[in-house]
Amino acid sequence: MPATVIVGLQWGDEGKGKTTDFLAPQVAMVVRYQGGDNAGHTVVTGTEVFKLQLVPSGVLYPHITSVIGNGVVVNPATLISELDMLISRGIDVSRVRVSRSAHVTMPYHVALDRGNEDRLADSRVGTTGRGIGPTYGDRAWRVGLRVEDLEDRNRLRERLERVLPERNLLLGAMGIPPFEIEPLVELAAGWGDRLKAHMDDSTWLVQDAIARGDHVLFEGAQGTLLDLDHGSYPFVTSSNPVAGGACTGGGLGPLQVDEVIGVMKAYSTRVGSGPFPTELEDEIGKGIAARGHEFGTVTGRPRRVGWFDTVPLRYAVAVNSISSIVLNKLDILSGIKTVRLCVAYEVDGRRVETWPSSGAALERATPIYEDFPGWDEPIHDVRTLSDLPENARRYLTALEGHAGVPIVFVSVGPERTQTIERAWRPLRNRSAVPTIERPGTPAR
Numbered sequence: 001m002p003a004t005v006i007v008g009l010q011w012g013d014e015g016k017g018k019t020t021d022f023l024a025p026q027v028a029m030v031v032r033y034q035g036g037d038n039a040g041h042t043v044v045t046g047t048e049v050f051k052l053q054l055v056p057s058g059v060l061y062p063h064i065t066s067v068i069g070n071g072v073v074v075n076p077a078t079l080i081s082e083l084d085m086l087i088s089r090g091i092d093v094s095r096v097r098v099s100r101s102a103h104v105t106m107p108y109h110v111a112l113d114r115g116n117e118d119r120l121a122d123s124r125v126g127t128t129g130r131g132i133g134p135t136y137g138d139r140a141w142r143v144g145l146r147v148e149d150l151e152d153r154n155r156l157r158e159r160l161e162r163v164l165p166e167r168n169l170l171l172g173a174m175g176i177p178p179f180e181i182e183p184l185v186e187l188a189a190g191w192g193d194r195l196k197a198h199m200d201d202s203t204w205l206v207q208d209a210i211a212r213g214d215h216v217l218f219e220g221a222q223g224t225l226l227d228l229d230h231g232s233y234p235f236v237t238s239s240n241p242v243a244g245g246a247c248t249g250g251g252l253g254p255l256q257v258d259e260v261i262g263v264m265k266a267y268s269t270r271v272g273s274g275p276f277p278t279e280l281e282d283e284i285g286k287g288i289a290a291r292g293h294e295f296g297t298v299t300g301r302p303r304r305v306g307w308f309d310t311v312p313l314r315y316a317v318a319v320n321s322i323s324s325i326v327l328n329k330l331d332i333l334s335g336i337k338t339v340r341l342c343v344a345y346e347v348d349g350r351r352v353e354t355w356p357s358s359g360a361a362l363e364r365a366t367p368i369y370e371d372f373p374g375w376d377e378p379i380h381d382v383r384t385l386s387d388l389p390e391n392a393r394r395y396l397t398a399l400e401g402h403a404g405v406p407i408v409f410v411s412v413g414p415e416r417t418q419t420i421e422r423a424w425r426p427l428r429n430r431s432a433v434p435t436i437e438r439p440g441t442p443a444r
């Protein structure tokens, strides 16, 4: 099983970090393929808690090469402080590689993101304010800076001369002071000096690892419902968290993907604005938020909480070609009298079972629920499915039925060991595909 993609099936924060960390002993390389320091991964190992934003969570294992792929937008200041934090806690970061083609988030991107949100006022997206949208915007407009540019002051100056005057005009219109080129050149060149040893051609790193038969894990940030193309636009992030994003942002072809693992929580959360049909604004929601510590890893904002919604789940399983599912935080639902599962929406008097491609339709959607009796017992210490309370098993079976693919891990607590593991195997096995010798190793 050489290439596995891990993707969020909801609005992010599904616990992908724990999943990657759980699978890490079996893999040689972990690759982040999109997003930037808007993401937050929390990994708990024993008494230690690591909060990571850019470095893939595999870094905690000395045998793993951690790769920040070309599809990621890198704020070098964040990356450097994360590397420093890891070094100060005794973690070897020498195997952290960052793609030379990844785009760089500059201070003016952050200022533009925040200024734009202020300008949008009530219709703001609720971004993390990390400059993600403006960085991807510049990438698409071909005026961005790439990690490779940090190595060369002249190139930095040339790139900034192309883009900065216009960005300063925009900032001026928002009442934000302009940026000067030379201080930015110095800042960026300093980042370059520090990151030089980590810069690499991530696509060939990935391709060579796959050719060797190494197991490579592609780690998505955010989730399917925040996808630029598949989420409820415009309340989305500016990249493609879906599994297809691993190809464009991680440097592999679609047929090189062997397994796509979807990660979801036993309930829903969302940070930022946008439609959220199953949102709970009552005491049950507050209880879930408190027990589940539902606060943004990056911004500290309280997350909005709601019942599990199977309508987007079915969509997410389809667009990601999910082959197995990890269900997290089942323990958080213990003690709730009736657990509700959204099975369809009512939109303009009609029952709708498919995720509407229109954000406007989603705004008008009312959830149709199926109710499940809850369970009182704490389940933190349960390690086999058969030891789960019967009502918890029933809820799980219903979720699996809606997904149409097996739930292979169930998490009942934050620690690595608090996981119920079911027998599983990859659904596709490509070992039968003949390999053709490459005529030579390309120079790189």
Ligand code: IMP
Residues within 6 Å of the ligand: 011, 012, 013, 038, 039, 040, 125, 126, 127, 128, 129, 130, 131, 132, 133, 221, 222, 226, 235, 236, 237, 238, 270, 271, 272, 273
């Ligand atoms: P941006 O990615 O900062 O531009 O924010 C766009 C939307 O994505 C906002 O609704 C954010 O709250 C949301 N978002 C971005 N990153 C994450 C994440 O890691 N978890 C949950 N929501 C996120």
